[in-house]
Amino acid sequence: MQKYRMISNDIRNKILDRTYQANEQIPFERELCEIYDVSKMTVKKALDLLVTEGLIIKRRGSGTFVKDMGPEETKRVTMANQFRGTTAISPGEKIESEILDFSIVHPPEEVAEKLNMALDYFVYDIYRVRLKEGNPFVIEKTYMPIDIIPYLKRENVSGSIYEYIEEKLSLSIQSAHREITVRKATDFEAEKLNLEYGDPVAVAEQVGFLSAGTAFEYSISVHRYDMYAAQIVLTRN
Amino acid sequence: MQKYRMISNDIRNKILDRTYQANEQIPFERELCEIYDVSKMTVKKALDLLVTEGLIIKRRGSGTFVKDMGPEETKRVTMANQFRGTTAISPGEKIESEILDFSIVHPPEEVAEKLNMALDYFVYDIYRVRLKEGNPFVIEKTYMPIDIIPYLKRENVSGSIYEYIEEKLSLSIQSAHREITVRKATDFEAEKLNLEYGDPVAVAEQVGFLSAGTAFEYSISVHRYDMYAAQIVLTRN
């Protein structure tokens, strides 16, 4: 593991276990250089990671400080910096899928735009209801180009597609662009999610990218309103 | 302006105006060093900004590539990296406020936790309905410690509080932690937002931080479901 990552982890832990307390000043960069026996740029990179995460704040001329948060907020922020597929969000809880559709089609125009692909290529069209401990909580519609994610079978689709991509195909997922909106459930959604028609749903529309830079996934997931929350850390550069 | 920021802006513009096209490889870091006459670390920092924004992807051993996105998605991603108060989100559109309450109180327990302050200190309690072009679209409940944001008057509250903080008080807003959830509108919310009871609303709960590292704001805003969207770029470190 890289030095800056070790340092960053070490300091994060010290914030989480309150060795460095809220609003407290942490050692100067110069001191951290000595403590960890590294150069200034390495310390800076480690601290910048924590700034992006939202845990600390640096003030030129005075020092570096732990953000003034309560313990709960601190934990939440640490969590918010994860990024995983639906299945991995609640580890320890059992996630199953009801497959409504699994076929190969030409992409609808909007999907082709999002995946930046030609209309005469093919995509998987995967339509699933996902259940946590037996209770449906999200309907996911996923499109993936067959050229990028080959050999996808029904059995892979019943579990975690992300896992299939990363472990079976050894592809690496790099990032995702997500838009969250809110609307009323349709009849169909209400039925599948055990809601009433017109009840609220959260809609997350997402484009996923591989390390190679290609868009590999366009998905729209419709969540039960009482089983959805999104966390964001916004930072001014 | 810093060199890395100029370079980063320049490359961002070239992506936006399609000088560098989707999925295209941009010049190697070594070449960029020569083009801009800077060192490698400076180029790296400029590119890393764009990686965080979600515009490009770097692949060790092969090069740096523009993400494989359509033009719309590219613009959206560029937008998503902003962060402003409600008033500034739609420039050019007229935002007004109906003030439901503006008082000074001891913080409720949850607020004290979020703002990491003692229960016997004081906070402003600001309750507003905000209207865009005359139409109500969000109800905002805001708490701010009076010690951090002094002299706040009713006139400041009818406009942009962020503007007051940054321009009148010369404080600098650094970041915010936001959680988005969904639920049904209460009777009161429905009335104020011109909705029906039980219609969906998006709830954004936010803690704002100053450059000094102190939490200066805890707010809960309840949005009309048809006038809310949040964008997120998720990146794996």
Place this chain on the structure above:
DNA sequence: AAGTGGTCTAGACCACATT
């Protein structure tokens, strides 16, 4: 093997806040 981006260094100088 050659060439990419990733990490790290030691040191210079700058901008800013505190003293």
Place this chain on the structure above:
DNA sequence: ATGTGGTCTAGACCACTTC
């Protein structure tokens, strides 16, 4: 005046792809 973090350099070496 001192000391903080911010930027930038020139160069070394490493990890990874295949330029």
